[in-house]
Amino acid sequence: MQTYRLAPDDRAKPASSPPAADEVLSGLNPEQREAAAATDGPVLIIAGPGSGKTRALTHRIAYLVATGKARPSQVLAITFTNKAAREMRERVDRLVGGDISRYMTIGTFHATFARVLRREAEALGYTPDFSIYDTDDSQRAVRQLMESYHIDPKQFTPRAMLGLISSAKNRLVGPSEYARLAVGAAQEKAAKLYPAYQDLLRKSNAMDFDDLLLRPIDLFRNHPEVLDRYRERWRFVHVDEYQDTNHAQYVLTKLLADGHRNLCVVGDDAQSIYAFRGADISNILSFQRDYPEATTVRLEQNYRSSKSIVRLADGIIRNNTKQLEKNLWTDNDEGEPILVLEALSEKDEAQKVERRIRDLCVRRGLRYRDIAVLYRTNAQSRSMEEALRREDVPYRIVGGVSFYQRREIKDALAYMRLAVNPHDSGSLRRIMNVPVRGIGDKSQDLLFAWAERAGLSAWEALQRIDEVSDLGSRAVRTMTAFRDLVAGFIEAAPTAPAGDLARRIVNETGLMHELLREQTLENLVRRENLEELVSAIQSFTEDPDTESTLSAFLQEVSLLTDADERGTGDDKVTLMTLHASKGLEFAAVFVTGLEEGLFPLSGAAQNPEDLEEERRLFYVGTTRAERLLYLTYARSRYRYGEQESAVRSRFLDELDPSLLRTETGDPFASRPDRFAPRPAVKYDTLAPDYFRASLRPEPGVGARKPGAPPTFGRGTPGLGAGALRGPAPAPRRLPEEERPRRDAYDEDETRRIVYDEEPPSALATGMRVEHSLFGEGKIIAMEGSGAQAKATVFFPEVGQKKLMLRLANLRRIG
């Protein structure tokens, strides 16, 4: 968790005296130096991959402070991720000395303005304890609304509806304007939901991710004196990864910077990969129009990659039409040719990658942490994980389901949100019957409908439960019990230490108890997660550097992704999506799944703009590599539960073959004519099962009809893979799942395992241990002590687990 002070006293001298200005700039090349030292007026830094753009930005911040141009608190730096923010802080501290960065505002747009909103909530009619809804929460809300508006969730998914609303919000289009602009069935439905959705959020004292940007804009526009305060405070504004800002972020930046015009943005239009969530590349392209007096610096030298990688990447991006001309070059060695690996299936692909990884470590002396495996979709991580696990190669997955996204955690968090913000009807709905307490959907609907009619929040309606018509006596009874339970939490929230309250909630609601009912692997992990949540809350609120309330914790946590998690230090291979790899670098990189329909994704291949974004994504992926780059594809892949044949990606054939080698050492042969029209192939069902091909339309065949409106999110219904498929193969019997037999534990046994066992002492890294459910494994790391002691154990059978010793009952063996 990052430290943040609302009212820092940074006039106090930093621990060590600031270094001389030119000292801060040493170690930069002339262009970077120019960018860092241009501190008067707007600056645009156009920078290629690996050019040290974030570095230039960081040095600029240090330079501002060292020259006395800015006090630390006057610095605002917006990064793309929390992790980037943390790294920037560390570097600033190293450059300037001491812990100067704590006085600066460094963070993502969302985190920064969530804190602003916390301070200014009243001016907007919210309380500082407002809830933050993530995409999941928002989707639930939309789904709820769709029910009352009788919109069929099959025809229009909540996800798609929310997407439309969200993109309207990002463009600052309000509900009434959107209703005027809406074209087509989907948008008209969304136009109905939009005002209701906003209404629901406001009544719940809640904001979604978009609101975190929109409400500050409202604030600044309607309260000029507040805007002046923030302009005064943040005299120097910096935005990293500017190519990925959306319209709301653009407006926000402009509002803040227009007074003093000390705005420095850094970006690379070629690395814009977030258009799908509203990023607007024209923000960076029109910077010079908005700020004609801006200094523009180009960073074109690449320090990261070998010549062949830079040349390959340059070749990729030249296939795009809309691109600022840039001259990428590097002084680095020629390096090695890029290797293309062809595999039979995704399993084979994973195995080939895994072998290469071990080879790189054994023969080339790379460490695991120097290696990254990148893929287009999260689903692809599975086969890779299996292969690595089989050979005991340690790995870390970035992204995917993060800790705070897990169901049990979200349930617990919902109770806590409700405790600090009782009007949060979304959270109330989520947990009213969790764990199951006999309050069914029907009763809930009645309650919510009544609340709606009475203009009350669901919580207020619960206070007047006797007046709610049509409720059965049983429902009234269970709801009253629920109300009294939650009332206890609400009452305790303002005064009780947050850790205590969290523990109370986990215990008294029965969330924990529920997980004791059945002794499964799943439940054990869930219990440990709840324990970990409670201790996380404890340590957050005990930290003197942060605002130590439960509601502050809840707000911080809803903006956390696990890309941000600790443990960058340990030696593991990194697995992540191409999107998540932005800004990182590795000695060796595998870009996997280079197949038509996957990368580029099938939906994107039809639309030239989407295709260019996919290509930029490929560009981003390849430029993560310093020395070794591998491009892999499989000729068949398991998707939607069936093995489908695959064609290698067009991106491979766009590459300069002279830079590529195949596994046998032969040059790579491109097939430029691959996209010429071909007769549709028919596969009969007698073909070996794993080569059964889906009869997907060939690329191009399924393209949008000319003149038809663009479809958002989903393709044309009815033309999916299922429509043309032959008879389904006989279902394959899965081996009986290995579960502990229920009768292996009697009541006493269960309790003993969970509570009474002394924490096994004298466990240490490297020891082999046995776990009742996971089997045998090896301890990779230990942390914490006493009741909080945890061990990270690698189980060959199930993978890596972090276990609380108090609960896990580990036995040393061997």
Place this chain on the structure above:
DNA sequence: TATCTCAACCTTTTT
């Protein structure tokens, strides 16, 4: 009202 079973449908990418 809760819980079980079966079938449809599904997948981008994320602050």
Place this chain on the structure above:
DNA sequence: GGTTGAGATA
């Protein structure tokens, strides 16, 4: 392969 929704049953 996994999830989610509908329908049947206790």
